[in-house]
Amino acid sequence: MDRHFVSLLLVSAVGLAAPLLFAALGEVVSETAGVINIELEGMMLAGAFCGVWGAFESGNVAVGFLAAAAGGILVAGAHGVVCFVFRANQVVSGVVLNVLVLGLTTFGLAVVFESNLARQVSTLENLRIPGLASVPVVGRAFFDQDAGVYAAFLLVPVLWFVLNRTALGLALKAVGERPQAAESLGLRVNPMRWAALLACGALAGVGGAQLTLAGLGAFTQNVTAGRGFIALAAVVFGRWRPVGTMAAVLLFAVADALQIRAQALGIHIPYQFLVMLPYLVTILALAGLVRRMRPPAYLGVNYQRE
């Protein structure tokens, strides 16, 4: 593996990481507040669809991203209504919403674009940062990408700051760890959970759009193909923290990039085993073989005021 190869591998890994990172950071916010989103996949898929739809109708990529956030928020809203208002189990709601969104986006594809392939829309252009982009090996990977990639990675320190250095972050953690105690301190548990959930929907939607609007320029049936589940895994592997989650996402993205390039390299590991990697390491990590980790205490448990 020469330096040129590593550089190209990083370029593609960082690009592949961005959609996952948006969704995973959204899930960090939501799970910190105690809401689990198995429908993260559905949020991304809705975002991927609405993004292309919005960009197609308006001819503007930015409008596409806004539409994508709205699409993700819509799925999050459905999850919230089913779980917070009607008190259904969060896991069930998530699984069912995935089925529903897959159906709705496939149906929408046939209705809006009258085919099973969305028409091509223009995609985000790369913004090369002069000077830094010329740094050997890592320069192109981190400083010659599109705006979505920069936004995704800049979100990491922002989220770290919010969660660890602000009252809002503390409140979110309280709501996820000790809802009763949080309520007795005057925090409003369910409104905070709603806010965290909708923020997650918006971010996951944008992540889906990053997939279609920054890369492919079109929507195909089930275009996310399990990326929402990888993002879920990254949150667990990253121990519910922004920086750890970013590291997990990057690791998974490198595995993905390697898988794409493995054949060119003449590596004789079947690529399926590289695709498996994120899921396997997450299970091993959970099993405590890497490091012991603990999810928010009230993750997935609906809160009911007495």
Add this chain to the structure above:
Amino acid sequence: MSAFRARSGIVWSLLVPLVSVALALATAGLLLVASGTDPITAFHSMWSAALGSSFAIGTTIVKTMPRLLPALGIGLALRAGLWNIGAEGQIYVGAIAATGVALFGPQLPFRGTTALALLAGGLAGAAWGAIPGVLRAARGISEVITSLMLVYVAVQLANYLVEGPWLVPNTTFPATEPVPPDSRLPIVWTGTLVHAGVVVSVLAVLAVWFVVARTSFGLRLAAVGGNDRAARVAGISVAATTIVAMAASGALAGLAGGVEVLGSRGQLIEGFSPGYGFEAIAIALLGRLNPLGIVAASLLFGALDAGGAGLQTAAQGVSSSIVPVTEGLAVVYVLVGLGVVELLSRRRRAKAALEEAHHLDVRPVGQVAP
């Protein structure tokens, strides 16, 4: 978690799913109208493809099996409060094991290979399901994420086999060689596609019903699902119950994979399950964890699937994706409906308690007698 099983009476158990399905079909009709399709024509072609002839009914039955078996298992685990979200993966490992035995195992007389292959499928599914069970029992790790992650490991394992060592050359789509005809589940209803998997399915329904309703293991499941601390005090091993429940759940899903390969497909094909294991979660809930309810819900989903294929060919421009939309909506409505029932019953209880308080002339705390 198991509260939603018992929180409402028998009337609601029937009414909520029925009303939800009707509402889901109505919503799907509206979506069809909005997309410029005549819903009457669409529903008519769905009806013909799902129930219009004996062949159509047979197709519905064939499409029911891969949903029914995992749904039975998911319902079983859920009685113990365990979420087997990974049935899809257990279906895949079951299919892999069954295919392996059918292709490379000994050729036994009297359909012995078929039985052996199904057994292998069930065992593989049980092993795959037991992993999250063991992790939960031994280390307290939620089975939700682990079983879900194992889905993708299983799918990639199947992909590896059908694209690699088991790939039959000169095919357009990654698949194994067809299994020998003697190893397949024979057709049991001539003129249709219904194979002997239907017998396996009926036996599975009876077995699950028996275990749940008539054995001490069924009671242990309910005890662990109801209150695991109380179960522990009563001398029940929560760890053992957890592992066995997850393994049994996985066995049923693995069996579904074997039945699908040996009955319907005749070979292992890449991506052969379009999410049966995920649909089965919805089915288990729609059927309220009751084996008979699960049979009814699986038949409904099987009919929708068979009907959807008819829709695709009959009505141009209509995507058969209206089928998953209908399925998803039906279950979302069930979740909402159960929530409404609970809110109503809580209000009723509160009212009754208030009336009783009046009757006993109990004044709220702080109220001073005149």
